[in-house]
Amino acid sequence: MLAHFPIVFMLSATFFSVLYVITGDKSFDDTAFYCLGGGLLTLPPTVATGLFTQWLNFSGGADQTVRIEKALSYTVMFITAAAFIWRWLNPLVLTDLSGVNLIYFFLVLSLTPLVTASGYFGGMLTFPLEEEAPAPETQKGYSI
Secondary structure (H helix, E strand, O other), X not given: OOOHHHHHHHHHHHHHHHHHHHHOOHHHHHHHHHHHHHHHHHHHHHHHHHHXXXXXXXXXXXXXXXXXHHHHHHHHHHHHHHHHHHHHHOOOOOOOOOOHXXXXXXXXXXXXXXXXXXXXXXXXXXXXXXXXXXXXXXXXOOOO
């Protein structure tokens, strides 16, 4: 359940940043900043519950899906923290999309595919694809 909060906050931060760039309405920029903050607050408990689940369900071991999910989670946490601090220190970062300000915008844009991939791999840990389609039963002479 916790995983949905950072996903929504990161998607919203991207969405409102793009709206600000298109419209120039400052309230969209402020909302994007608050979404980054909300995401930053919800990421540590979400990652902690993921680590606990890994320990509980997989005895602390890590298959490829777990390793990818952890790498994506840490990447999202780092980018979110960097973008939040950057925007906090420079509230006008999106007003002029040139030079290093463009890097900020691309960092925020990168959150959408990263949380999407993270959600996919996190879902794979809960609902593996192998279990979604059980092998068909062999029919031993029975006709339908």
